[in-house]
Amino acid sequence: MKNVDDLISNAAELAEQGLSKGEIADELNVSRETASWLVERSGNTVPAAPAQAAGGPHDIHVDWSALGRDSTRLGYAGKSMADLLSKQGEDVDLTIGIEKAGAPLATSVAAELDTDLGTYTPSKHQWDEGDIDELGGTFSRNFAEIRGRDCYVVDDTITSGTTITETVKAIREDGGEPVACCVLVDKQGVEEIEGVPVYSLLQVIRVGNGE
Numbered sequence: 001m002k003n004v005d006d007l008i009s010n011a012a013e014l015a016e017q018g019l020s021k022g023e024i025a026d027e028l029n030v031s032r033e034t035a036s037w038l039v040e041r042s043g044n045t046v047p048a049a050p051a052q053a054a055g056g057p058h059d060i061h062v063d064w065s066a067l068g069r070d071s072t073r074l075g076y077a078g079k080s081m082a083d084l085l086s087k088q089g090e091d092v093d094l095t096i097g098i099e100k101a102g103a104p105l106a107t108s109v110a111a112e113l114d115t116d117l118g119t120y121t122p123s124k125h126q127w128d129e130g131d132i133d134e135l136g137g138t139f140s141r142n143f144a145e146i147r148g149r150d151c152y153v154v155d156d157t158i159t160s161g162t163t164i165t166e167t168v169k170a171i172r173e174d175g176g177e178p179v180a181c182c183v184l185v186d187k188q189g190v191e192e193i194e195g196v197p198v199y200s201l202l203q204v205i206r207v208g209n210g211e
Contacts (some may be wrong), residue, residue: 010038011024011038013041014027016141020038024039028062030130033059033066034059059159060204060206061136062157062204064184077201079108081109081154081182082180084111085199088180088206089152092151092152093116094116094149094176095109095116095118095153096154096178097109097119097120097154098119098122098153098155098163098167099119099140101157102119102183106152109152109182116144117144118140118145118170119140119143120138120167120170121139124163137168137170146176148176150177152178152179153168153180153181153196154173155181155183156183156184156185157184158187158200161188161190164181166181168181168194169194178194179196180197180199181201182198184202186202
C-alpha cells in the first residue's frame with residue numbers, strides 16, 4: 001500500500017467481506033476514525049484526494065506485512081520483543097496477545113520466554129458506529145486463562161492507546177496483573193499505560209501539525 005487511494009481500496013474490500021470498521025482499523029493499522037473515513041470514501045467514483053486535502057484525520061499508516069508474511073522474520077521480531085520484556089518481572093508465566101495481529105507476535109514471545117499463551121479480542125472488533133464503551137472484549141477460552149497470574153501484553157501497533165488500555169484493565173478485572181506491554185510500533189510515544197510500562201521496537205513521532 002503506497003498511498004491513500006490504496007488504503008481506500010483495501011478498506012472497501014474489507015468492508016465488502018463483512019468486517020466492522022473496528023476490524024478494518026485493526027487490519028490497516030490505523031485509528032477507528034481513519035478507518036471510518038476510508039470506508040466512507042470507498043464508494044467514490046472519482047479518485048480520492050489525499051487525506052489532508054480532503055479534511056481527513058491525522059494518522060500514520062504502518063505496513064509491517066514484510067514481517068508478518070514470513071515466519072522467520074516474524075520470529076526474529078518476536079525475539080526482539082521478548083528481549084525488551086525479559087527483565088520485567090521474574091514470576092511472569094503468561095503472555096497475552098491482542099487479537100488479531102498481536103496473537104502471532106505473542107506466540108513468538110511466549111515461546112522465547114517460556115510462558116503460557118492467552119489472547120484477548122478487544123471491543124473495537126465489534127465497533128461500527130457510536131460509543132465503543134458500550135461494547136466489551138473477551139479472552140479466548142482456547143488458550144491459557146488469567147487465573148490471578150502476572151503477564152505480559154503484546155500487540156503490533158499503538159495508534160491511540162485505547163485497545164492496549166482496555167486490555168490492561170480487562171486483565172486486572174479478571175484477576176491478573178499486567179507487568180509490561182510491548183508492541184512493534186508506537187505512534188503515540190507512550191511510556192506507560194495504567195501504571196504499566198510500555199516498550200516498542202519503533203516509535204513513530206509526527207513532527208509539525210501536518211497542515
